[in-house]
Amino acid sequence: MSEHPWSRTPLIESAALSKVAGCRIFLKLENFQPSGSFKYRGISNLMRSATHGKPSSELTNLHYYCSSGGNAGIACATAAKSMGYPATVVVPTATSAFMVAKLQNLGADVHRVGASWVDADRHLRENLLSKNPHGFYVPPFDNPIIWEGASTMLEEVYEQIPEDGAFDGVVCSVGGGSLLTGIMMAMERHPRKDGKVPRVLAVETQGADSLNASLKGNKHIALPKITSIATSLGVVRVASRAYELAQKSNVDSIVLSDAEAAMAAVKFAEDEDMLVEISCGAGLATVYNGALRKSMSQDLSDEEWREKKVVVAVCGGSDVTTRLLDEYRERFSSMHQVWVLSRDLILSANQVWRSDAETLTLGKCDLNWMVNQ
Numbered sequence: 109m110s111e112h113p114w115s116r117t118p119l120i121e122s123a124a125l126s127k128v129a130g131c132r133i134f135l136k137l138e139n140f141q142p143s144g145s146f147k148y149r150g151i152s153n154l155m156r157s158a159t160h161g162k163p164s165s166e167l168t169n170l171h172y173y174c175s176s177g178g179n180a181g182i183a184c185a186t187a188a189k190s191m192g193y194p195a196t197v198v199v200p201t202a203t204s205a206f207m208v209a210k211l212q213n214l215g216a217d218v219h220r221v222g223a224s225w226v227d228a229d230r231h232l233r234e235n236l237l238s239k240n241p242h243g244f245y246v247p248p249f250d251n252p253i254i255w256e257g258a259s260t261m262l263e264e265v266y267e268q269i270p271e272d273g274a275f276d277g278v279v280c281s282v283g284g285g286s287l288l289t290g291i292m293m294a295m296e297r298h299p300r301k302d303g304k305v306p307r308v309l310a311v312e313t314q315g316a317d318s319l320n321a322s323l324k325g326n327k328h329i330a331l332p333k334i335t336s337i338a339t340s341l342g343v344v345r346v347a348s349r350a351y352e353l354a355q356k357s358n359v360d361s362i363v364l365s366d367a368e369a370a371m372a373a374v375k376f377a378e379d380e381d382m383l384v385e386i387s388c389g390a391g392l393a394t395v396y397n398g399a400l401r402k403s404m405s406q407d408l409s410d411e412e413w414r415e416k417k418v419v420v421a422v423c424g425g426s427d428v429t430t431r432l433l434d435e436y437r438e439r440f441s442s443m444h445q446v447w448v449l450s451r452d453l454i455l456s457a458n459q460v461w462r463s464d465a466e467t468l469t470l471g472k473c474d475l476n477w478m479v480n481q
Contacts, residue, residue, distance in 0.1 A: 113152040113187060114260065115141055119268040119419070124379040129395045131405075131416040134275070136265055139384055139424030143179070143186040146261055146423045150286050151183035151246060153257030155191065158244045169242035171196065175229035177283070178207045178340050179387075180248030182426045185214035198232040200224055202339055207427050224334055225343060249284025250347040258290025259297075265419055266298050274300055277307040277404045277418040281391040282319050282361075283341035285350025287423060292353040305358045307404050311390045316341040317363045322351050337366045340387035340425055360403045368393040370436040376422075377433055385425030386436075392420060 117140045125133040138146035151174070159167055172195040174184035181197035188195035196217040199208065203220060211218045221231040225248070237243045247254070262278070269275050278295075280287050288310050295306060312320055315335030322328050330345035354361060366386065373389030375396055376382065384392070394400040405413045 112260070113142075113156060113190065114149045114257070116264055117141060117261075119265055121270075122380065125392075125395050125420070129400055129418070130410065131401070131413050131418055133395060134265075134269065134417060134419045135380070135422050136261060136419055137382075137422050137424075138261060139382060139388070139422055141183075141424065142190070143183040144424050144426045145179040145183065145388075146258065146287055146421065147179045147183040147248070148186065149260055150249075150251075150254030150257035150290070151180055152187040154246060154251055154253045155184065155187045155244070157253050159191070167193075171240055171243050172246050173232055173237045173240075173243050174198075174246035174248065175225060175232045176248045177225050177342050178203055178427055179425055180246075181211055181216070181218075182207070182214070184246050185211050185216035189215050196232070196236060198228040198236070200228045200339075200342075202342075204339075204427055206429065210426055226345075249286035249343070250349075252349075254286050255289040255293060255349065258286045259294040260290075261287070261421065262291050262294035262419075263297075266294070269417065269419070274302075275306055275417040275419050276304075277309065277400075277416070278421065279309045279311065279391045279394055279400060279418065280421040281341060281387050281423055282310045282312050282346065282350070283316065283387065284343040285319065285347040285354075287421060288319075289347065289350045289353055291421075292356070292359075308359045309391075309394055309400060309403050310354055310359060310361045311394055312361070312363050313338045313341055313369050313386075313390050314363055314365055316343070318344055319346040319351060319354055320361045320363045322346065323354060323361050338369055338386045338390060340385060340427065341390065362394065362399055362403065364390055364393050364397070364399070367440040368397055371440045372396050373428065374433050374437050374440075377430075382422070383428045383430070383433070384422060385428040388423045388425050391423070395420065 118137045120135050122133045122135050141148040155172060170193050172184055172188050174181050175198045181199055185195050197211050198219045198221055200222050201220050208218050222228045237245055266273055278291055282288050313336040316338055318331050328348055328351045334342035369386045369389040372393035373384055373386055376392050
């Protein structure tokens with residue numbers, strides 16, 4: 109058995125996205141993980157911990173139970189299959205038939221229950237896990253062992269980034285917050301020699317923006333419901349640790365529309381020939397729409413910004429097909445023209461607007477405002 113179950117993924121400098129962003133964009137390709145997303149790092153790390161130091165006789169009846177909006181369940185089923193143990197995954201009823209079929213093909217026992225992950229998780233714990241003394245609970249994001257596993261993504265970046273091993277910023281999508289937490293943990297372990305702290309841009313979609321809503325309200329809150337089509341980001345209440353870390357001065361929180369995230373996934377497929385789901389598109393959209401420059405360049409000149417190195421977590425995701433991207437393209441075809449206009453406005457202004465809660469807003473250049481006119 110290897111030292112760890114996850115894969116060391118490539119870090120590539122993207123010529124296409126660097127040209128769009130105006131700086132050096134490095135893509136951390138977590139879509140290369142065995143389960144297709146970054147989730148495999150933390151989930152497999154937790155699942156492996158269930159077997160540490162135990163004789164095989166105690167593990168004969170081990171059974172993993174996971175509640176998930178999709179990708180954590182895929183990670184759990186993938187890891188369970190590789191380890192030779194059964195897995196039960198409970199997903200909300202809104203989970204696509206495509207994702208359910210993927211889980212079943214991995215050998216998982218799949219239950220579709222409830223309108224949200226909270227409902228699915230309650231059903232798993234109260235009606236399934238509680239009845240199996242050999243069951244092991246695998247939450248999708250809120251566990252320190254999961255965060256530690258997620259932190260290995262950025263640990264690899266420190267080894268892979270060219271030249272001095274330093275970078276100036278990181279972009280990640282946020283659902284439950286395990287990736288954001290892992291990024292912050294790794295950054296704390298690697299202070300820069302020049303004392304500068306890389307900026308982190310945490311991206312959510314409207315209707316799945318529990319982190320941003322909490323930051324704006326100065327209170328850890330739960331959304332009444334999830335309305336975003338980015339179901340992998342559909343957590344009504346972000347993990348408390350993620351909320352705490354997001355209040356650090358080097359973190360910006362931004363909320364984009366489903367349209368922006370969807371079209372970013374479409375553009376990324378065209379630019380890099382890779383399929384990623386809409387949840388991953390949320391982070392990528394900040395490159396295409398100019399929000400990245402607005403958040404991280406501050407008062408830098410174009411020449412200074414050009415030399416900055418920004419890592420974008422391509423978190424991956426399994427709920428994507430070429431047909432789905434075609435549907436996004438047809439539904440949100442006007443977004444590309446809006447991006448070009450908005451990005452030009454942002455870059456020419458070269459300003460950063462912040463709310464009282466220190467979270468990023470797009471002011472008069474807000475894409476959602478423009479699309480709805």
